Every structure is written in structure tokens, then in C-alpha cells.
Amino acid sequence: MRNRPVLPLLLLAFVLPLSAAEPAELAWPAITRDHKPWTRWWWLGNIGDAHSFTSEMEKYAAAGLGGLEITPIYGVRGAEDRFVPFLSDRWVGNLEHVLKEGRRLDLGIDLATGTGWPFGGPWIEGEDAAHYLAHRTFTVASGGTLGEPVQLVQKPLLRFAGRTRVPIADLREPVTANANLQELAIDQVRFPRPLPLVSLMAYPGAGADRAPLDLTSRVAADGRLDWTAPADRGTWTLYALFQGQHGKMVERAAPAAEGYALDHLSSRALARYLAEFDRALTGRATKGIRAWFNDSYEVDDGEGESDFTPRFFAEFTRLRGYDLRTQLPALFDPADSRVLADYRETVSDLLLEQFTVPWREWANRHGALIRNQAHNAPANILDLYAASDIPEQEGNGHLAMKMASSVAHVTGKPLASAETATWLNEHFLSTLAELKATVDGFLLAGINHNCYHGTPFSPPDEPWPGYHFYASVELSPVNPIWRDFAAVNAYVARAQSFLQSGQPDEDLLLYYNIHDRWAVRGTGEMPHFGHGRDPLGVDSLRETATRLVDTGVGFDYISDRQIQGLEYRGKLIESGRQGYHAVLVPPTKFMPLATLAHLVALAERGATILVEQALPTSAPGHSGRLQQKEFDQLLARLTARALPTGGITRLPVGKGEFIVGPDATQLLAIRPGIPRESLTDHGLEFVRRRTDHGFLYFIANRSDRPVNGWVPLQAHGQTAALFDPATGRLGRAAARLIPAQPSQVYLQLPPGESVIVTLENRELTGPAWAYWQDAGETQPLAGTWGVRFADGGPTLPPATTVPALKSWTDFGGDELKRFSGHAAYTLRFAKPAGPAPAWRLDLGRVAESARVSLNGREIATLWQTPYAVVIPAGFLAAENTLEISVANLAANRIADLDRRGVNWKKFYNANMPARFRENTGPDGLFSAAQWAPRPSGLLGPVTLTPLRRLDPR
Template sequence: MKKSLLALLTVAALHQVQAQAPKWPDITQQHKPWTRWWWEGSAVNEQDLTRLLTQYQQAGLGGMEITTIYGVKGAEKQFIDFLSPQWADRLTYTLREAKRLGLGIDMAQASGWPFGGPWVTPDDACKYVVCQTYTVPGGGQLAEPVRYVQKPIMRAVGQPMDLKQMAQPVAKNPDLQLHAFDQVRFERPLPLQALMAYGANGKVLDLTSKVGADGQLNWTAPTGSAWTLYAVFEGWHGKQVERAGPGGEGDVVDHFSKQATEDYLKPFDAAFKEKDISYLRAFFNDSYEVDDAQGEANWTPRMFQEFEKRRGYDLRQHLPALFSQEADNDQHRRVLSDFRETVSELLLENYTQTWHDWAKTHNALIRNQAHGSPANILDLYAATDIPETEGEDLLRIKFASSAAHVAGKPLTSAETATWENDHFLSKLSDVKKAVDRMLLGGVNHIFYHGTNYSPQAAAWPGWMFYAAVHFNPNNSFWPDFGQLNRYAAHCQSFLQAGQAANDVLVYLPIYDAYQRPGKVLLQHFDGIEHGFKGMPVGATGEELLKRGYGFDFISDKQLLGVKTAGRALQTGGTTYQTILVPAAHTMPEATLAQLLHLAHEGATVVFQGQLPTDVNGLHDLKKRRKAFQKQLKTLKLQAASGGGQRATLGKGTVLVGTDVDQLLTAVGVRRETMVDQGLEFVRRRHATGHYYFVTNWGEKAVAGWVPLHTAAQTAALYNPMTEQLGLAAVRNATPNGAEVYVQLAPGESCILETSTNALTGPTYAYPRPTGPAQPLAGPWQVRFTAGGPTLPASQRLSQLTSWTDFGGEAGRQFSGTAAYTATFAAPAAAADGWLLDLGRVGESASVQLNGEPLGTLLGPVYQVFIPKAKLRISNTLTVNVSNGMANRIIGMDQAGQQYRIFYNTNFPAKLKENRGPNGLFTTAGWQPQPSGLLGPVTLTPVSNQAP
């Protein structure tokens, strides 16, 4: 398998050379969705590995990401320690089988998350800082010792343990799966990092060397005013690896230390020595998540040295400013900003880049979830081969895809459908909506969350993970899961091609965020809500989405690499029309200089609300402020005709104003007005035009002319769910755009491929009703074909209703598939075909007519077109309906059957109303979910008419 990014880009480039006739791209392993694959307790065997990989391949998955986590109770004898020789053998066996089956393999580089394990020594474990102050009168001495004893903490997901009985470090204790420690701090004196004395006259003394081993300070304060002493101690944060499996339990690594990162990676080299892991595509990090424990991991042993090297001054001289709680203290904000910037750089260089360089030695990529980190996550993502995000908020998703677009990364991945609903309730239509959300945010490499390895011998529902949704063969929606995967693969075959086609670069005002005081030293950046909440950039991003502007975020570091090509901006990954600075107050002088340089060279730079007013940080403040103001004075702003202010600078322009829509219109950026019709889109550029992914998640169908604001002479239309394709109806084609006719039911999506050249081929069939809907009343023969716990008896229905109503107790508890069969005469009305509408379905359906498949319907609308040629005088319609797992689980809970059999996090509920007395998930308050073909089923005559 080729793993270089050059190879991936070459594939994308080849895709741009399209045939003249519309044609689905060939589906590759990379186009298909992948899934996180949990190895609980690493209790895997070769026979079940082959069986499961085969099932995954047959369901249309493209690959797996192995994540080893906590074990299953009762399977202890099968546990395999993470990175042990036996574990490495299971990995290499999996790689061989995956290669044979055409599946890709990534692996998480920890058992659980974040990075950590039993080999992480106290020196390499994550740290925190404690600051303690003392007051010494002039001419006096400090009587008490300079000493800080760490307070004990013992937090366990499983059984707690008496700290006094615990061995140190934590990994040396027995029964770690039983305890599932989350954070442990032992009571111990902390090492002193610095003791600094601050006098009233601004004088600062370093007293660190005057503190004895017993903590006594050998120093007499000079006469006069009192002195304030700041003592800085380094503590052991105690964060443990979350959800760790056997052999993976232990301390989380110090992400700010290069030595700690290198030490962390050495056991992987040892485990893989003389093992063939060449087929492994990428190593994965499942988010930062160090500071969800008590306190922060906000320190590293070399912090003082690193700070001075990077910021140009000694942090010890400014400890009162760093640890101040005065929000209006300018010096505090500046030192705090410098501290946070230093942490950001350490996380980028000492962890992310060090890890990336190590992966290269194994000819592998890295996939990284940077969100939640105390850093500029755009820079962390840009240093990652495959940036990965999660969640549902588009602005959050766009942080990862923005970095990929700006840096020229071909793939953005996403942990998808983590908690769509509570356990066993998520439908495939819910998952499709989650997939669409990711694609709209610029993601083009879906990873489901996720799939459990479960041995064949395990009783139903098998081994499961604590988060929904459960994408495994035991799930009763599995027969229709392949349709969702084929849909996602079709979408991604286009969205992995070409280049992102966004017009606007949105500057991320990280220094405004860095300098905001708070209760903690570090800011954790995770989309807008975490780190930028309340700042103008959030409202600006939402407005751009609402108005239909394509945009990407860009960091200061990335901005310094941008070049101009006439009026366009080139980032190395793609091109943009303008850069928008959303009401930033503070930025480095180098950033302002670059913005003005780009304008001078021909670009248009837009400042929303105001020009920046000040530089960040404390070092050389007067000098840098003077240079900053000098740059601003080069702008001769005058009133602009359309509102706001304008300044000509060299070949380009600077605009300042409050109305973003007005400003971008002045630049010539055109919004996609399809959003006014309730549609959402993402757009990519190819050799002769654009690809649009368009969705309708509104409550009403859209059938009409949709304007596209890119040059298009012709357009091909693809339905990635039904696989219908053809040349779309186009009108009013101009060099600036065209209108394309689109029909989208609620929850439906399409791909538009526009071209400035003439495409040839069959036209897209637009079915339009030519008469009223006619009921297909039945009777219906219902036969239960697969599932359990038992198959209900067959039934003959004169009226459709849930099988939980007509199937007796077996029907109420049944999760699986039933075949509904009815016969009907060919309708008499003249039509090109008939629209079959199943009405309500619980929950997905595959449809056959006279033994031939018509399609698989996932919802929320369940309609399929029947061509006239497929109808006979007498017709047999078969609808195979699969429901979810909920009803069978309800029966198990009622009978007291145990399926919550897991160590560590043992099946919690997402919603509090679904928590039982023991705090675990329960269905005790549930009623059976409506299941089966619920109808009414209708046939509507349609003709394929050009708009």
C-alpha cells in the first residue's frame, strides 16, 4: 500500500481527468468509510479476526482502526497485554488478513487515550505547577519552610483503593482492570522549581539556591519595605490513561517534553522489531483529554528554559503577573498570553512533530485529533498527515478541514456518530445525517465510532463499547448497513478529488484568546465554544455559513506562508479570493506585516469591525508597539462607496467595515444562494469545474432551480444513494454561474459535477407526479427471517401495523428482519413509472419487485422509483424491514439477562432518564419501539419530464 501524501495527491489529480459522459468513480479502499475497531482486553484470536474482517469487508467498510481498550468480565484468560509479543503477533496477523481482503489498517498508539502507559516514568509523566506565596518583612527572615506537600487524590472508574496500600507508580498495582484508575496523586513533597523575591521598588531576587534540603530559607530580607516571595513547585498531575486495556494502564505522558515523547515511543519500536508492520497505514491519537481530571497538566520540567528561549525574557522575573487573578491587569494578560503561546509551541514541536517524525521511520502516517488541546489546533492539525475531528458543530469540524485545505492535506477524517442517541436507538438515517454533517464540514474520510471485536462464542448482543452507535454484525440494522457505506463511498469518491474551493480565509485571532484571563492557566481549544466563546470570530463564522460563503480558518503561522498570484491568495494547498480578519484586537507585528504585504502585492484584506490595535506579549513591548503603529499608519483609509472604509496599498486593497456581507461583495466574493432554499453544500474544484455536495435536511422537499455561483456550461447530477446519474437540466449558464434543476426529498443528498466544457450522455430523469397516489392495501404476508431472541410466527395482515402489536410477546422482543409480501396488478394509468412510497418504516427497508432489487431505503423518506418496464400484469412486492436492537434489549432487561459485562466504563447511559439505580444504562422505562412496515404504502404515477 502506498502511504505517501504525494501518492494520495496523485490519485486525486488523476480523478480530475473525467470522461465526457457522467460516470461514477471507481470505489477504492480509501473512498469507503472506515471504523474504529475496539479490541476489548485485546482478547482476540485468529479465527474470529478473519471471520469479522470478512464480514466488515462484505458490508462495504474500507478499513479499521485498531484501538485496544478495557476488557470484558469473564474473558480474563484471553486477555493479551498491549505491545506484548503475543499482541504484536495478533497485529501482524490482522495486517496480513486485511491486506488479503483489501481492507486498510490504522492503530491507536495507546491502549485507550491519551498517550500513556506503564512504561511512562515519573520523570516523563504529565506535570502541573503550584505557586505558593510568602511575605517577609524588611530585615526579617522566613520562619516556615518553603515546602509544598501534594494533596492525595484517588479517582477510579471501577473499585476505589486505599491510597496508603497502593504501590508507586500506579502501574505496579494488581487488578488494574478492576480499579480503572482515572487520576492518582500520592501525598509527597513537591520539588521546588524557583523561589523569587519581589520588592516594592521593582527589584527581583532569585533565592532558589538559598533553600536547603529541609526547605529552610537562608536569607535575610533587606531593610525597608516587605518582600513577597513566590515559590513555584512542580507536581505530578496523576492523570491515568482512560479506558486502558491490560498492559496499557499507567500515567499519561508529558506532551510538552520532547524527551518524554521519544521515551514513550521506544516500546513501540521494541514491539515491532522483526515484525512486518509495513501494511499499517497510520498511527492514531484519540484526542488530548489530559485536563478532564482534577487540576491541569500545565507544566513541564524545562518550562523556564523553554519560555526564555521562545519569548525572550525570564518568566521567573514575572511570576506575580503570571499567577495574578486581576482581569484588568495588562501585564498579567501579556505574560499569560506568552505562557499559553509557549505551551502551544511545545505541544506542536515536542509532541506532534516528534511523533510525526517517528512515524516516518515506520513508513506510516499519523492521524490526530488535536481538538481540546491547549494550543493553536490549526497548527497541530497542519502538522498531521490526516487531521481528525468529531462532533456535530460545523465550525468545530471546519478547524480540522481548514488546516487540511490550507496545508494541502488530501484527507480530513472524522470520528462519526459517536452518540447519535442513547444505546440501541440510533437509526441508519440518523447516522446518514451525521455523515452528511461531516461531509458538509469538509471531512472526506469517515470513521464510524465504532465497531467492537466480538467473538463468535459471545452471546447476543456480544461485546460492546460504552458509547453508541454499535456498528457490528450483531446489530439488527447490519443487513442494510452496506447501503449506507456505499452511499458514503460514492460521496467521498468525489470529495477526495480535486481541491477545496472556498473563497475566504478567516484569520483565527488566537492572541485575543490567549490573553483572556480565567480560573485556569491554559485555554483548551475545541471549535468556537471552547477557547473562542463570546469572541466575534464565532458570530462571523456562523454568519458566513448562514449566508452561503465557503471559508477556511487560518493561523498566524500558516498565514506567514501565504503568497499572492495576482489578486488570489495561495496557501500551498489551494487558492482563495480574500482574507477576513474578524475584529481582532491583538496580533503579532509579523502577522500585520504579512497582511499588509499581501495587500501590497495585489490581494484584498478585509478587517471586520476595526483594525487591530496592539501587539501581543511582553518582550520588547515599546519597540514592537512602535513598529506596529508605524505599519498601521501606512493605511490611508477613506470612506468607501458601498459603506465602510477603503485604502489602496500597492497593487491591492484593505477594507474595514462591520457588515461582512457588504465587505465580501465589495471584494467580488459570491455567496451560494442555494442556502436561502434550505440547502447546505460543500464545494471542491476540479480541472474543468466544481463538485458540489448538496443536502436537504429541512422538513420539506426541494424541487426547483438551484443557482450555482461558479462558472458552469453543463452539469452532471449524481444521486449517491440510488446511484441514478445523468446530465442535469441547466439554464442561464454564464461565465459567473448557472442554475441547475434539483429534486431532493428531506434527508436526501446529491452530487453536482459542473464543467466549463460540454458534457455528453443521457439526461437525468426528473420524475413528476401525473396523478394522485394510489394505496397498495395488501393483504400482506409477513415472515420473520432473521433475528431474535425467537422468530415470531408468520402473519397475514389486512392492515399494516407494528410487529410489536401483532407478533405477541415474541414480536415485542424481536430485533431483526421481516419480509412483507403483497401482490398487486399493474396500475392502469399512463406513466413512465411509479413512485413507491412505503410511508413510515421502523427502521430500514430493502425492496424487491418480482424478485429484482429496487433499492435499500434508510429514511427519513422511504421512496423508490419503479420503471414502467419492470411492471407485469401481476406483481409481487417484497419489503424486507429491519428494526433496531432496542426491543430485544428491553426484553433482556425485563428478564434480568446481563449484557453489561465490561470493566472500566461499564455501559453508561447518555441520557439521565436511562440510568438505573446502579448508574448504568437501562431500558426499564421503555416501551417497544415501532417496528416493521407501518405504511401507508402508495403508488404514484410519474413521468420523467424535463423542467
């Protein structure tokens, strides 16, 4: 929420007529393809042709998807003759067709910069592949020589993604020379060979001059060292550094695209990698790719880590200001983490400078953006996201998801994306309600561009259930839930149409104190960020961020680099077009000198810097030791005028100040202008944005209690409106809008539902929002229901009638126990007695989604509890026909296939493992054979309740 300077507005009041702010008609924003959800489009084996691609794309567009991200992956057994080699002429021809059809259907197209993940392929060889640093130490007595060769033989390693196993001795070198790579599905391979020596440094054990000697050039090809240790210097310690090939292969690689993972720390390696795309696409009609995609940094999920590159020592000296080879004892000393912290920061810098930036520049030269999943990298991913056109998260809790959206806010990027709904439930058990709830979690974290995970392409002639990816929610046209998928997509599009408008409106910048994590040696391995068990990586940051979320204070993370771009103007700390009230520093020990200096400069101009517990004590790393004097002088300048009172210390600096206190809660209590959003006390969650005419909130009730009452909002406006993204309903809200006091808006939100609230500084015209309350007894709709099975399989059951509602699996017979598809329930009933302006039709329990029609008029599509809809009294006739068409899950039909041993799990590589261990079959793959029939259809009870309008005053 912003307290902007008022003088320009006062001047305008004398210039413009009072009628300038004319009333506006309530309306939803016009929906664009970026407002709609996108989906990852898996190309298994790159199987497909122009006709089948067109047929499927038309279904995707009709379902309300806005775009497709093409990711080629592993193939299908038995369909080898249909494989299309990646980047071949035929493959590029298919891409050209898809791009053409995308323009016709208004479907955007993104393309993975490779197949599977991470970047890599058969043209990655030698020094272009990912590397690691290995070391050995030797000791040589004063005046002696080394009695063994300076050598290190790489330990053999072979890891598979699939179920086929072969000894490493049976593999040919290079690994791409093996003919059956789809079958082998190798994740990582290291052959037992001597590693090349990259440096040998000798450190004396005594003497005033302890500078090391570089003996690298004294080592012969066979490892013999031609050197005699100088006398009178004690026992010498020799550190030998070797370059190993990490051996990581592209995971889930498409046919003809298997190979080693790229060295992400080398722009030269990246340039040679991207040249293969230039070779394949130059001169072809491939304009129209919106963005090139990177599916997260997953090089280090094998054994060891990719922490070296051939130019690492030179880059380290450039970035850190000293030669790493002169500090090797400290690098490997368990009691000293300063040099290790510099090493980790250098890896982070190289991932930014040598990979992310040049990849973006390459894409931009080709008229495209990059959509980058920076998480899981051993880097400050805020900086990697900042160098990306569309930062994308994958979902690892609210705090992690905010990393991508924070960067979009701080750097002014319009889209913050997410890979959405990865492995929601077990195969074929994910529901549309779960999908919607997952999307809500991303929206609340500031993500405004969701991309599902995903939709596998399946040829039209493939028997049911077609092709499927192993870690997916099966969002494909063969799944019964697809029928009502469009309703959920409409919900997402409406919500994102608002959340892509205006500007973010967070109050605080929360400093990402990553140097405190880099300084923790731990096992000595590189920490990875944005994913896993501890996505933030810093306990103090996580605790502070959690407290802010729970309190209802909006914030964005900010990195050291991004702090350098902050300016203080008009009582706000600004980054691009965004303004913040303060910077909050969580408990922090290490902070770069440049960061502290810029925060001081901001305070001098009037900014407020909030600091939990105590000021940082040192600059980070070994290089920070060289800056300690300047750092201490800056701290002394800050503390020279300290004003302690009641546990809070104010440190005036120029026109502003640092405020140091025990925790964020107390600091915010004494800093005016940052009121908390107390709607969180009602069990509600929110994200807020600022518009040209006021503010908007996306609010979700993810608690188990309904909300029916006045809800406080800190933003102000002249009028308030409500928009229901699930139904498209809108209206002027009941609101108490008193200047200088929190706004209050009346909300009726059952558990699981969400709403958009706008507060505008202008009059709004349009219908008033309809609030309802029960006006009488609930009346069951009883009678005989006709049930007609419309489509599905494995066979279509005959129509029937039932006197009472129950799962169709209990109607009788095995045919219905294995049926997955759609069934239409029909009931005739008389209009209930009594005057009521509207009635609530409640379907009770539904498994799993329902389309409701009354007297031939389509009323609603319902996919989550409560399965209820308000029906105006005018829709009811004396005699009525109610039709409820229900779609169940694919589970019962899948279970039937597995019980009968039908071979539908026929994919190479990761061939449908179970999401949960209890669903693993004897062959180690997912199996539903043991599942009991899942309830399906309309279970009820179906009721009508008279309603009257509620006037909340």
C-alpha cells in the same frame, strides 16, 4: 470559485484544436478503500485470535468498510484468561495477522499509539508523566528572614471511571504496582506528598532596581531558606514555584497498559514512550500500518491542568525572549493578562514542537502517517492539525469541524478526517438515517474521510449481544441494522469519491484571532480549543464565521503560522495549491507583529485584506509590549492614505489594500469576486470543490421542506450533471448556463436527501437526469400481507399473515414484542390501470430499513424518509409479487434481556452508562428494562403513484 488569469487560456486556443475538450462519459469515480468509510475497531481486553479476526474482517469488508482503526481498550469480566497484554509477543502476532488479512481484503489498518486515551502507559514514570505548576507566595520584611519552610504538600486526589471505590491510603505507589487496575479504573491520582521546588524568586517592594533575586539554590532539602532580606527595599514578596504530577491516567486502558498519561510538552518523554513501540515491533512483520492515531488531547479533563514540564523555563525564554521567572507578579496578577497570554502561547508551541512534530517524524520514519485529533488541546489546533498528515475532528458543530478541513485545504492535505457518530442516540436506538445525517454534517464541513465510532470486536462464541463499547452506535454484525449498513456505506463512499477529488474551492481565509482569547484571564486556566461548549474560543471569530456560513460564503480558517506561508500570485492569495480572494480579519485586538507585517506585504503585491470594525491595536503578550513601537509604525503606514467613505475605510498599500468596515457582510458587498451562494436561501447547505474540468457541489437538504425547482449556483460550466450518492443514479441535469450569470440547476430534493452537482467545461454524454412529477391519484396497495421472520432473536417467530400493516409488536404475543431482526413482507397485486412511464412506490413508515424486491428483482435498499423508490413501468407485470424485507432496531431484544436480568453488561471501566439519564437503572448503568416495545417492521401505508416526466424549461 476562481477567476483565473485568461491570457494563457487564450494562447492555448490558438495552439490546440477545438476538439481538445472531447466529450466525457458520465461515470462515478472508481471507489478506493480511502473513499469508503472506516471504523474504529475496539479490542476489548485485546481478546481475539487469528481465526476470529479473519471471520469478522470478512464481514467488515462485505459491509463496504474501507479500513479499521485498532484501539485496544478495557477488558471483559469473566474473560480474564483470554486477555492479551498490550504489545506482548502474542499481541504483536495478532497485529501481524490482521495486517496480512487487511491486504487480502483491501482493508486499511490504522493503529492507536497506545490504548484508550491519551498517550501513556505503565512505562511512563517520573518526569515523563504529565505535570502541573503550583505556587505559593511568602512575605519577608526588610532585613528579616522567612520563618517557615518553603514547601507545598500536594492535596490528595483520587478519581475513578468505574464503580469500585477505595481510599487512597489503600493504593500502593507507584500506582502501576497495584494488581487490580482494570477493576479500579483510576482516571486520576495524586498522592499527598511534598512537591519538588523548581524556583524561588524574591521581589523587592521598593527601590529603583526592582529586579528579582533567584533564591532557589538557597533552599535546603527540608525547605529552610538560608537568606536574609536586604534592608531598605521594603517588604519582599517571594514566589515559590513547585512541579506537581498531574496524575492523569490513561482512560479506558487495555489490560497491562494502565499507567500515567504522557508529558505532552516534552519530546524527551515522547521519545522514551515511543521507544516501547520500537522495542515491541522491531523485526516483526508490521509494515502496512497506514497511520498511527491519537484520540484527542484529553489530559486536562480531570482536576487541574497539565501546564508544565521540567524544561519549561528554558523553552519559555527561547520562545518568548525573556525569563518567565522575572515576571511572576504579572503572571499571577488578576489585572494583567499579558504574561499569562505568553504562558498559554508557550504551552501551545510546545504541544506542536515537542509532541506533534516529533510523533509525526517517528511515524514517517516507520513508513506510516499520523492521524491526529488535535482538538481539545490548550493550543492553536490549526497548527497542530497542520503538522499532522491526516487532521481529524470529532464533531462539535459545523464551525468546529471546519477547523480540521480548513487546515487540510490550506496545507494541501488530501484527507480531512472525522471520528463520526459518537453517542448519536441511546444505546441500540441509533438508526441508519441518523448515521447518514451525521455523515452529511461532516461532509458539508469539508470532511471527506469519515471513521465511525465504532465497531467492537466480539468473539464468535460470545452470546448475543456480544461485546460493546460504552460510547458507540453499536455498528457491529450482531446489530440488526448491520444488514443494511452496506447501503449507507455505499452512499458515503460515493460521496467521498467526489469530495476527495479535485481541490477545495473556498473564497476567503478567515484569520483565527486566538491571541484575543489567550489575553482573557478568566479563571486563569488554559483555554482548550476545537471542542466543548465554545470550540472556537473567540466570540468575534464565532460570530463572523456564523455570518459567513449563513450567507453562503465559503471560507477556511488560517493561523498566524500559516499566514507566513501565503503568497500573492495572479490575483489570488495562494497557500500551496489553493487560491483565495481575500483574507478576512474578524474584530481583533491582538495580532503578532509578524502576522500584520506579512498581511501588509501581501497587500503591497496586490492582495485585499478585509478587516471588521478596526485594525488590531497591539502585538500580544508581554513580549508584544517590546514590539509596540514597530507595531505602531506599521499601523501608521497603513492609515497614512486612509480613504473613508460611507462607513468603509480603504487603506491603499502598494498594489492592494486593506478595507475596514463594520462587518463581513458590508465588506464582501464592496469586494468584487466573492459572490455568495444564494442556494442557502432555499434551505440548502453545500460544500464546493474545483476539478480539472470545472466544479462540483455536494448539496444537502437538511431543512424540513422539499426543494423542487431552479437552484442558483455561482460556479460556471458548459454542462451540468447530477449524481445521487444514495442510489448511484446519475444523469445530465436540466440547467441554465449563461456566461457571466449565476448558473441554475433544477433540483428535486426531499428533506434529508443530498446530491452531487458537477459543472464542467466540456460536453458530457450519458443519460439525461430523470425528473418526475405526479400524473394521477395515489393508489394504496391493499390485501393480505404474508410475513416471514427471516433471522434474529431471541427466538424466531412463526410466519403469519396480516390483513393490514402495523408494527409486528402488535401482531400478538410477547415473542414478537421482544424480537429484533428481519422480517420479509410479501404482497401480490395487479398492475394498476393507466399508462405511466414510471410509478413511485412509497412504503410509508418503516421501522427501520427495508430492502425492496419486485417480481424477484431487487429494486432498492431504503433507510430514511421518504421510503420511496421510482419503478419503471416495464418492471410491472399483469400480476406482481412485492417483497419488502425490513430490519428493526436491537432495542426490543435488549429491553427483554434487561427485564430478565441477563448479565450482558460485564465490562470493566466504563461499563455501559446510559446516554440519557432517564435510561439509568438501579445499578447506575444503562437499562432498557422500562422501554415499551418500539414499533418495528413495515407500518405503511404502501402506495403506488403514477408519474410522468417533468421537463423543467
